[in-house]
Amino acid sequence: MAESDVKLIGAWPSPFVLRARIALNIKHVDYEFVEEKFGSKSELLLKSNPVHKKIPVLLHAGKPICESLIIVEYVDETWTSGSSILPSDPYDRAIARFWAAYVDEKFFPSMKGIAAAPNEEAKKAALEQVESGLAFLEEAFGKISKGKPFFGGEQIGHIDIAFGSLLAWLRVTEKTTGLKLLDQAKTTPQLAKWAETFCQHPAVSGVMPETEKLAEFAKLLFAKMKGINPQ
Amino acid sequence: MAEENRVTLHGFWASPYSKRVELALKLKGIPYEYVEEDLRNKSQLLLKYNPVHKKVPVLVHNGKPIAESLVVLEYIDETWKNAPKLLPEDPHTRSQVRFWASFLQQQLFESVLKVLKTEGETQEKALKQVSEKLNLLEEGLKSFYSDGNPCIDIEHVGLHDLVLVSFFGGYKVYEELLGIKLLDPEKTPLIYSRLTALADLPLVKETLPPPEKVVALLR
Numbered sequence: 199m200a201e202s203d204v205k206l207i208g209a210w211p212s213p214f215v216l217r218a219r220i221a222l223n224i225k226h227v228d229y230e231f232v233e234e235k236f237g238s239k240s241e242l243l244l245k246s247n248p249v250h251k252k253i254p255v256l257l258h259a260g261k262p263i264c265e266s267l268i269i270v271e272y273v274d275e276t277w278t279s280g281s282s283i284l285p286s287d288p289y290d291r292a293i294a295r296f297w298a299a300y301v302d303e304k305f306f307p308s309m310k311g312i313a314a315a316p317n318e319e320a321k322k323a324a325l326e327q328v329e330s331g332l333a334f335l336e337e338a339f340g341k342i343s344k345g346k347p348f349f350g351g352e353q354i355g356h357i358d359i360a361f362g363s364l365l366a367w368l369r370v371t372e373k374t375t376g377l378k379l380l381d382q383a384k385t386t387p388q389l390a391k392w393a394e395t396f397c398q399h400p401a402v403s404g405v406m407p408e409t410e411k412l413a414e415f416a417k418l419l420f421a422k423m424k425g426i427n428p429q
Numbered sequence: 430m431a432e433e434n435r436v437t438l439h440g441f442w443a444s445p446y447s448k449r450v451e452l453a454l455k456l457k458g459i460p461y462e463y464v465e466e467d468l469r470n471k472s473q474l475l476l477k478y479n480p481v482h483k484k485v486p487v488l489v490h491n492g493k494p495i496a497e498s499l500v501v502l503e504y505i506d507e508t509w510k511n512a513p514k515l516l517p518e519d520p521h522t523r524s525q526v527r528f529w530a531s532f533l534q535q536q537l538f539e540s541v542l543k544v545l546k547t548e549g550e551t552q553e554k555a556l557k558q559v560s561e562k563l564n565l566l567e568e569g570l571k572s573f574y575s576d577g578n579p580c581i582d583i584e585h586v587g588l589h590d591l592v593l594v595s596f597f598g599g600y601k602v603y604e605e606l607l608g609i610k611l612l613d614p615e616k617t618p619l620i621y622s623r624l625t626a627l628a629d630l631p632l633v634k635e636t637l638p639p640p641e642k643v644v645a646l647l648r
Contacts (some may be wrong), residue, residue, distance in 0.1 A: 248565075248568075249532065249565050249569060258521070261521055263521065263524045263528075264528060265527075265528055265531060268524050268527045268528055268531070269524075271523075271524070271527070272520050272521070272523070272524045275520040275523065276520045288504055288507040288508045289490075289493055289495070289504070291503070291504070291507065292495045292500050292501070292503070292504040293495075295497070295499075295500045295503065296495070296496060296497050296500050299497055299499075299500065300481060304481075334481055
């Protein structure tokens with residue numbers, strides 16, 4: 199069997215892997231998905247990402263690219279098929295990169311903070327952080343989308359990918375806390391609508407994890423984490 | 430004053446994030462106005478320009494603000510296309526430059542700060558972490574520069590170089606002041622040679638803050 203030119207090492211639950219898959223789908227790139235087994239790291243992964251030993255790793259003609267947002271930019275720069283992921287104007291690009299970094303450095307950790315909260319008070323504080331993050335993103339969406347369906351305008355862009363990849367985990371969080379975080383009626387009407395549109399997009403719908411399946415996985419993951427003895 | 434092509438940088442003298450943006454502006458010969466922010470008493474303008482993080486640096490170009498130093502650096506590189514090119518043309522090499530810039534920023538910085546701020550056993554642990562991360566960086570740079578180590582001059586400075594020198598430029602003074610060894614030319618020769626070449630550039634020397642002052646601020 200011929201060696202595939204494009205390989206993605208990943209796992210279905212990971213939002214970071216999802217980013218790479220969406221980007222590749224947007225560009226209509228054929229790739230081999232190399233699924234990592236839960237709880238172990240393959241030789242290929244350790245060899246391709248010796249620094250972080252993490253997924254996703256994109257292998258293009260044997261050369262590895264690591265870190266999900268770096269992969270997305272690489273895909274955008276390498277393949278001209280499909281639509282552009284980053285805008286063409288330098289200022290708009292800076293805005294896109296700013297919000298993608300915000301999702302990674304502030305928003306995602308605040309989401310994790312809910313699950314990791316040791317007591318009700320910590321959980322409440324974490325939830326407030328997530329809610330204020332969503333308020334920022336709701337405002338940003340209004341300014342950046344300019345009335346179009348995505349942050350990227352008519353098509354999915356960099357911020358859509360960075361933030362949209364977290365939607366399944368956000369839904370699992372809503373399930374476990376019983377709270378509506380993306381709220382059509384009250385706090386985040388634009389984002390609630392955007393989330394629906396995003397998940398139905400052909401580049402996303404086939405790869406976005408189902409909430410039920412992910413919720414089951416989350417239980418497994420947290421059980422495993424609690425079962426590990428701290429050193 | 431006309432807004433046309435007006436560049437303002439809101440920064441803080443001791444912030445490596447702020448300094449790397451200053452370095453980029455100076456290296457590219459971009460005229461700019463500098464606003465020193467008092468981080469205990471941030472200006473209304475800063476809070477308006479960066480409501481999300483309320484941090485420096487913020488670059489304002491033609492009245493439009495950009496925050497987050499790495500984002501600012503890429504913006505500068507895309508807007509002023511003269512040398513030095515902070516990012517190369519080739520997508521794979523670009524991804525590597527971004528990778529190492531991000532590694533330096535996220536992995537190395539925490540440990541370096543700890544070393545500068547602490548003492549005794551805590552400092553020992555932090556030093557060990559710095560050493561491990563530097564080894565990883567050395568290995569990575571070896572393959573990155575496998576075609577040969579390009580010389581450092583003001584026309585050839587990359588994004589990752591700016592991150593490296595803004596964090597580590599004052600390393601010798603930190604070592605002297607704190608009686609520690611941060612960088613070993615024998616263990617990490619590539620990092621050592623790049624860093625010293627960068628730190629020796631006159632523009633870099635005159636831009637980076639006096640390391641003694643930075644240590645005094647932290648301790």
